[in-house]
Amino acid sequence: EAGVTQFPSHSVIEKGQTVTLRCDPISGHDNLYWYRRVMGKEIKFLLHFVKESKQDESGMPNNRFLAERTGGTYSTLKVQPAELEDSGVYFCASSQDFPGRFGNTIYFGEGSWLTVV
Amino acid sequence: AQSVTQLGSHVSVSEGALVLLRCNYSSSVPPYLFWYVQYPNQGLQLLLKYTTGATLVKGINGFEAEFKKSETSFHLTKPSAHMSDAAEYFCAVSGNNAGNMLTFGGGTRLMVKP
Numbered sequence: 570e571a572g573v574t575q576f577p578s579h580s581v582i583e584k585g586q587t588v589t590l591r592c593d594p595i596s597g598h599d600n601l602y603w604y605r606r607v608m609g610k611e612i613k614f615l616l617h618f619v620k621e622s623k624q625d626e627s628g629m630p631n632n633r634f635l636a637e638r639t640g641g642t643y644s645t646l647k648v649q650p651a652e653l654e655d656s657g658v659y660f661c662a663s664s665q666d667f668p669g670r671f672g673n674t675i676y677f678g679e680g681s682w683l684t685v686v
Numbered sequence: 687a688q689s690v691t692q693l694g695s696h697v698s699v700s701e702g703a704l705v706l707l708r709c710n711y712s713s714s715v716p717p718y719l720f721w722y723v724q725y726p727n728q729g730l731q732l733l734l735k736y737t738t739g740a741t742l743v744k745g746i747n748g749f750e751a752e753f754k755k756s757e758t759s760f761h762l763t764k765p766s767a768h769m770s771d772a773a774e775y776f777c778a779v780s781g782n783n784a785g786n787m788l789t790f791g792g793g794t795r796l797m798v799k800p
Binding site: 572573602604610611612613614617625628660662674675676677678679680 | 690722727728729730731732735776778787788789790791792793
């Protein structure tokens with residue numbers, strides 16, 4: 570069974586440009602999450618989809634970030650325009666159920682490493 | 687609100703020595719607790735988790751952790767370190783209500799000396 574896959578694995582862009590990160594969750598997982606870790610900081614929650622609906626987007630830093638999940642399958646996270654402080658690792662994760670449900674596990678992808686120069 | 691504190695951003699042990707990575711949490715609801723590991727150039731992998739029941743939980747690769755409610759701790763241990771354990775370890779907490787996301791600690795990088 571394929572795990573959570575993310576693309577691209579690494580990206581270097583100039584300040585002001587646009588980058589789109591893609592995440593394919595594990596098949597059958599309705600819950601999809603985006604997290605990020607900027608240099609030297611904790612891994613922070615960005616947002617949570619249940620199927621195609623945004624369940625919680627309280628962690629999105631500002632309106633330069635736009636996440637979509639068309640058809641409840643893969644998701645994209647667009648940063649436009651990118652700023653230097655956006656550099657970091659963006660993790661996607663998926664699960665069958667909410668993290669608070671007994672026995673549920675959240676599976677993470679390998680991350681998309683973004684460098685803004 | 688929830689928070690996680692991992693004492694020591696870097697821990698170094700000798701091969702064969704005890705591994706102890708510390709994690710303390712705060713949570714306004716009974717917590718679910720997790721340890722994830724990130725090996726170089728890989729994603730986050732679940733080591734173990736505590737939800738309910740036995741407070742000593744065993745995970746993969748010989749790791750275990752004990753939930754101590756009175757101390758609000760969930761320290762990760764392994765009796766004998768192996769070179770392959772070198773990685774970054776993350777403690778995380780979530781509430782037991784639907785919609786509560788994972789809150790991570792800052793991570794601890796474990797180095798294993800030969």
